[in-house]
Amino acid sequence: xxxxxxxxxxxxxxxxxxxxxxxxxxxxxxxxxxxxxxxxxxxxxxxxxxxxxxxxxxxxxxxxxxxxxxxxxxxxxxxxxxxxxxxxxxxxxxxxxxxxxxxxxxxxxxxxxxxxxxxxxxxxxxxxxxxxxxxxxxxxxxxxxxxxxxxxxxxxxxxxxxxxxxxxxxxxxxxxxxxxxxxxxxxxxxxxxxxxxxxxxxxxxxxxxxxxxxxxxxxxx
Ligand code: IYR
Numbered sequence: 001x002x003x004x005x006x007x008x009x010x011x012x013x014x015x016x017x018x019x020x021x022x023x024x025x026x027x028x029x030x031x032x033x034x035x036x037x038x039x040x041x042x043x044x045x046x047x048x049x050x051x052x053x054x055x056x057x058x059x060x061x062x063x064x065x066x067x068x069x070x071x072x073x074x075x076x077x078x079x080x081x082x083x084x085x086x087x088x089x090x091x092x093x094x095x096x097x098x099x100x101x102x103x104x105x106x107x108x109x110x111x112x113x114x115x116x117x118x119x120x121x122x123x124x125x126x127x128x129x130x131x132x133x134x135x136x137x138x139x140x141x142x143x144x145x146x147x148x149x150x151x152x153x154x155x156x157x158x159x160x161x162x163x164x165x166x167x168x169x170x171x172x173x174x175x176x177x178x179x180x181x182x183x184x185x186x187x188x189x190x191x192x193x194x195x196x197x198x199x200x201x202x203x204x205x206x207x208x209x210x211x212x213x214x215x216x217x218x219x220x221x
Pocket of ligand 1: 091094107110113114172173174
């Protein structure tokens, strides 16, 4: 027996085709301005802005609407320092031993290395956890399409922060188990990525990179 309850769809908004075209183009322009930033300012950012963007992320579709994400917003300088130390330890391993020569060659255009000063400098690190399974009083219960769900929520979060006027960096130290320890998150939550959030430094630079053309990313049949 279904327990589904329905209400009329009142939030949907249709636009005339010309207005749709304009909206699609202007959103594309807005999103095209987004760059992943590695040079951050330490200027403070009001908490309310981050809260609104997290609530936007929380609107993401998810497997069975189970919303298998948890966002830890790190502001405390001492915790940021611990995260930087943990990440740089893994990154040194990565850059000197773990990464294959091919991987390092693919990363060369980004100019990254094992030093992660932004983890100290930026006002917020949003550590995104994926809830691999639920822990209920009756025991473990599955979540569904966890990576897809958390990936979509993360995408919305990045877009929301950009739209609000903030810069982000998707940072993926690997392995990330140290984040559970530092942030006291339970074992059923797996670190997904670290989103560094703040204003760019005044002298921030970004690498010269391109995005693929439509023909390369899409096929019409
Ligand atoms: N996690 C490392 C390496 C790295 C890997 C990929 I794939 C990137 O797109 C960027 C960096 C680091 O953060 O430096």
